Amino acid sequence: MSKIQALAEEINNRLPDTANAAEILQQLNHVLFIEKGYEGNSSSYYDPRNSFLNDVIERKLGIPISLSILYIELGHALGLPLSGVQFPGHFLVKLEISDGAIVLDPYFGGISLNEEDIEERLQEYYGPQANKSHAQGVLASSSNKDIILRVLRNLRNLYMQDGKWEKALPIANVMTHIDNDEPADAFKARGAIYDQLECHTSALADYQSYLNTSPQTQSDQFIRARIIELAATVRKVC
Known part of the structure; x- marks a missing residue:
């Protein structure tokens, strides 16, 4: 956890005192994925090391859920109440905001997913019958x-x-x-x-x-x- 805390402090030192959630997420994504080079291990997706957080931190490679865990912990250290999402086939992260939620995919560099993106992914998993009503259930926060x-x-x-x-x-x-x-x-x-x-x-x-x-x-x-x-x-x- 000390490495996570050190990384969070590095990100925090670049933020103004008045940084909002969008600015924190932008800096988090930039440092974690651009500067540090963390990424999804698409070439060896089923390597067991992708599931062990210590290996993920050392190798800078992971799968959706392990990168999401790292992302959530960093977010918490930076004051963002991020939570995990048990999206079918691909773990995600979300941030509750006043008018809804921001859904993020740490496996793909922390990109933000809009309603169309989510519906498209649901259709890839469930078929063309999936729609926005399905999204409500699968976007619940995970314990x-x-x-x-x-x-x-x-x-x-x-x-x-x-x-x-x-x-x-x-x-x-x-x-x-x-x-x-x-x-x-x-x-x-x-x-x-x-x-x-x-x-x-x-x-x-x-x-x-x-x-x-x-x-x-x-x-x-x-x-x-x-x-x-x-x-x-x-x-x-x-």
Whole structure:
């Protein structure tokens, strides 16, 4: 955090005492993205280091959510009440103002998005049926817990896709304890990790917990079949 504070002080020293929000944002963007060279890591988007804030600060590379976290922390240090936005597929930042909100994209240099930009992005994600009414729900401010869970989910899924089950497991353990809003996802993912590690008793327990989270999950025939197989062949306890 000392590096973030030092960067915030460098930006603050360039601002007049009467600087308004627009002037602070302009200077923040100039220093962070133009002078310091922070940018989205489009060439190695799925590098796990893009999700660790210490690596992002050192390498000056990140993904939308990690660059947004850095941006929000700098904004707070400069007196701007920035908040995160769980925009589908691409984390954003917003600043509430008297007549609405300024929506910013730190992955693309802190650019400001207008209503047309937001609607276009929604249509890219949801299809042409998306409109301004969809934007109201997806532009709500995220809690710190929501942000942490999104970072953890990104990392967990990345390690799972790469078959790095030992690295995915501790992240999955944390998520099963704090993800009260989506427990089905947490239990199913950890069950799959245990399954790959041949920790069959633990996988069986998580799959059963997953099925018990809601009526919708109870219809998951693949998991039901896997539970039957595991129950018949349990041979390793973790």
